[in-house]
Each structure stands twice: as C-alpha cells, then as structure tokens.
Amino acid sequence: xxxxxxxxxxxxxxxxxxxxxxxxxxxxxxxxxxxxxxxxxxxxxxxxxxxxxxxxxxxxxxxxxxxxxxxxxxxxxxxxxxxxxxxxxxxxxxxxxxxxxxxxxxxxxxxxxxxxxxxxxxxxxxxxxxxxxxxxxxxxxxxxxxxxxxxxxxxxxxxxxxxxxxxxxxxxxxxxxxxxxxxxxxxxxxxxxxxxxxxxxxxxxxxxxxxxxxxxxxxxxxxxxxxxxxxxxxxxxxxxxxxxxxxxxxxxxxxxxxxxxxxxxxxxxxxxxxxxxxxxxxxxxxxxxxxxxxxxxxx
Ligand SMILES: CC(C)(COP(=O)(O)OP(=O)(O)OC[C@H]1O[C@@H](n2cnc3c(N)ncnc32)[C@H](O)[C@@H]1OP(=O)(O)O)[C@@H](O)C(=O)NCCC(=O)NCCS
Numbered sequence: 001x002x003x004x005x006x007x008x009x010x011x012x013x014x015x016x017x018x019x020x021x022x023x024x025x026x027x028x029x030x031x032x033x034x035x036x037x038x039x040x041x042x043x044x045x046x047x048x049x050x051x052x053x054x055x056x057x058x059x060x061x062x063x064x065x066x067x068x069x070x071x072x073x074x075x076x077x078x079x080x081x082x083x084x085x086x087x088x089x090x091x092x093x094x095x096x097x098x099x100x101x102x103x104x105x106x107x108x109x110x111x112x113x114x115x116x117x118x119x120x121x122x123x124x125x126x127x128x129x130x131x132x133x134x135x136x137x138x139x140x141x142x143x144x145x146x147x148x149x150x151x152x153x154x155x156x157x158x159x160x161x162x163x164x165x166x167x168x169x170x171x172x173x174x175x176x177x178x179x180x181x182x183x184x185x186x187x188x189x190x191x192x193x194x195x196x197x198x199x200x201x202x203x204x205x206x207x208x209x210x211x212x213x214x215x216x217x218x219x220x221x222x223x224x225x226x227x228x229x230x231x232x233x234x235x236x237x238x239x240x241x242x243x244x245x246x247x248x249x250x251x252x253x254x255x256x257x258x259x260x261x262x263x264x265x266x267x268x269x270x271x272x273x274x275x276x277x278x279x280x281x282x283x284x285x286x287x288x289x290x291x292x293x294x295x296x297x298x299x
Contacts, residue, residue: 005100011092014059018101021054021067028064029056036084039211047189048082048297051182055101057085057094065089068098070106071298073179077278078106080113081297095122110275112176114246114296120270128272131279134246134293135255137263141214141235141243144260148225150195156229159192159204166201167194174220174281174290175299186218186294191237193230195221203288205230210295213242217292224254224283227291235261246293249283254291269296 009016021029026042033040054069066089069082080102085094103111103126114134115123124130150156159167164187172178190206203221207214216234221227231254235243245263248271249255273279280299283289293299 005097005104009057009094009097011089011094014065014089016057016059016065016094016097018055018098019058021056021069022049024056024058024064029067032056032064032067032084032086033082035087038084041211044210047185051185051298052081053105054082055098057098066094066098068095068102069297070102070111071182072106072109073175073177073182076108077110077112077177079297079299080111081295083119095119096125099123099126110273110278112271112273112278112280112299114269114293114299115272116269120272123272126274128274131271131273132248133250134248134269134271134296135250135265136244136246136267136269136296137258138242138244138266139262139264141238141241142262143236143239144232144257147232148229150229151197153197154202154229155196156193156233157196159187159194161187163192163194163201163204167192167204170201170204170288171218171220171290173285173287175218176278176280182294182298191234193233195226195230202226203230205234205292206294207234207238207243211242211244213244214238215295216243216245217247218290218294219292220288220290222286222288224249224252224257224291227254228257231257231261231291246296247291248280248293249291 030042052071057066066085072078190208195203203226205219207216
C-alpha cells in the first residue's frame with residue numbers, strides 16, 4: 001500500500017487537513033456522530049479517546065468533517081472504528097483519506113473492524129476481508145422469566161479487582177489477543193460478574209453506561225448456558241432501561257435469551273479483518289468465546 005498520504009484534501013469548496021482527535025473539543029466530535037445518527041455521548045467519545053488514537057478532518061474554519069480511530073491491543077494488533085464523514089461531504093473520498101492515514105500508523109499490524117453497510121465497499125477496497133455478521137440487539141430490557149439453577153459447585157458473583165488477571169486470560173482466546181489495558185479500563189467503569197467453579201473462572205460479563213442507556217458486553221463463556229448465567233444479572237439490573245448487546249451469535253439458546261430480554265436485532269454490521277490470526281474465536285470452542293462485544297469500535 002502507498003503510505004504517502006496527502007496532508008490536505010480538496011472536496012468541493014472545502015480544503016481539509018488532519019488533526020489529532022485528542023486535540024478537538026468533545027462537543028464537536030459529539031456533533032459529528034449525531035450528524036450520522038450514532039448514539040454516542042460526549043462521555044463515550046472521551047472514553048474512546050482514552051483507549052485509542054485517531055484523526056479528524058478539519059475544514060478551513062476548523063469544523064470537524066470526519067473522524068477515524070484505532071485501538072492498539074499490544075504491538076501487533078489493533079481494532080479500528082469511529083470512521084465518520086459529515087453527511088454533506090460523503091462519497092467524495094474523505095473516509096478513504098482518513099482510513100489511509102490511520103493504516104499508515106499501523107504498519108504490519110493485524111487489523112479488525114466492524115463495518116456498517118455504507119463502509120463495507122471502502123474497507124474491501126483497502127483489502128479487508130468480511131468474516132462474520134454482528135447482530136446489534138437493543139431495546140427496553142425486561143427480565144427473562146425462567147432462571148435455571150446453577151450447576152453444583154458453581155457460584156456467580158460480582159468481580160473484584162483481584163479477578164482481573166483471570167478475566168484477561170479467559171477473554172484472550174475469544175478476542176484473539178490479550179487486551180489487559182482495555183479490560184482494566186472497562187472494569188473500572190462497568191458492573192462485572194463472573195461465574196466460578198471453585199477457583200476456576202468459567203464466564204464473565206460486563207455492562208456500562210453508553211449511548212441511549214447501557215451496553216452489555218463483553219461477555220466471554222465456555223458455553224451458551226454459562227453466557228446466559230452471567231448475562232442475566234445485568235438484564236435484571238437494567239430492566240426497564242435501554243440496553244444494547246452486540247453479538248456474533250445468531251441462533252441457539254443465547255440468541256433466544258437475548259430476544260426474550262426484549263432486545264430484538266436492530267441492525268447488523270460485518271466483522272472484517274486484514275492480516276492473519278486476527279479472527280474472533282469460535283463459539284463452542286473449549287477455550288471459551290466472546291458472546292458479546294465491548295463495542296463495535298473496540299471489538
Ligand atoms: C461510511 C462513510 C464513513 C463513508 O464515507 P465517505 O467519505 O462517503 O467515503 P469515501 O467517499 O471515502 O468513499 C470510499 C468508497 O466507498 C464508496 N462509498 C461511499 N459511500 C457509499 C455508500 N453509501 N454506498 C456504497 N458505497 C459507498 C465510495 O464510492 C468509495 O468507493 P471507491 O473507492 O470504490 O470509489 C460515511 O458514509 C459515513 O460516515 N457513514 C455513517 C457512519 C458509518 O457508517 N461509518 C462507518 C463505520 S464502520
């Protein structure tokens with residue numbers, strides 16, 4: 001790929017230049033995501049800025065016309081997200097220009113993202129390959145009726161800081177890489193549950209405030225049944241409120257559980273990758289898999 005990215009881009013009457021996403025007013029970033037109908041609050045942008053890096057496209061009078069971010073997970077892998085172009089500029093090459101700038105910052109890294117329909121063609125043109133569908137399920141949460149008893153010797157409890165290392169190790173096969181920094185940050189701002197058999201972690205789940213209400217994720221588990229066990233207390237906690245879950249699981253007990261909780265499929269996006277060994281783990285894998293993403297941007 002040609003890594004010489006022009007510093008400015010002319011689109012219609014605009015001349016745009018790059019700026020660091022960290023140097024821009026939160027309210028202006030917020031206005032950009034509102035313009036494309038995304039639910040992020042200013043706080044959600046701030047959260048993403050603390051975890052990742054990115055660029056914005058500024059016009060001559062410093063209006064934010066586009067954004068793109070990346071979230072490194074160690075030296076060899078990053079997830080990409082927050083690619084937005086102001087509606088008045090779309091289909092003029094701005095997103096491609098921003099993406100090329102981001103890709104130039106991630107040389108040799110394996111990359112993964114979750115693509116909206118509008119962006120899939122752009123990512124394909126940058127050699128990303130479609131892998132699987134993510135179901136964005138959301139609505140007003142309601143408590144599912146039938147709670148099953150925990151198997152003998154199992155215990156579900158809120159996680160403590162001393163559980164974090166076990167969570168990081170358990171999460172890695174499903175995510176494809178360890179993500180200690182992100183999980184530690186999520187841990188600080190989330191309600192977290194773990195399913196234990198003795199000292200062994202069998203599943204974990206987190207939920208936090210996001211967008212219009214709350215998001216349930218990440219969830220990692222060895223089986224759909226265990227994923228349901230750790231999801232249930234969050235649904236109870238957020239019943240009557242807006243709750244969202246992004247999951248690759250299309251069918252089976254976990255998908256039915258999500259529907260029963262009042263969270264129908266609202267939209268889908270497509271996980272796309274560039275490079276080897278960066279796919280999500282597979283549900284049903286004996287090492288455990290992700291049943292819910294932390295977010296579409298962070299994976
Ligand atoms: C997706 C989005 C970022 C594209 O921005 P853009 O500035 O219009 O993109 P570009 O002009 O750089 O287009 C890049 C390529 O995608 C194509 N494209 C752009 N918009 C498209 C659309 N709505 N449908 C199909 N193709 C489209 C362009 O033709 C171009 O293809 P080419 O390189 O083969 O000519 C923009 O539509 C947007 O902000 N949408 C809402 C938020 C969103 O979905 N973000 C993506 C998150 S994964």
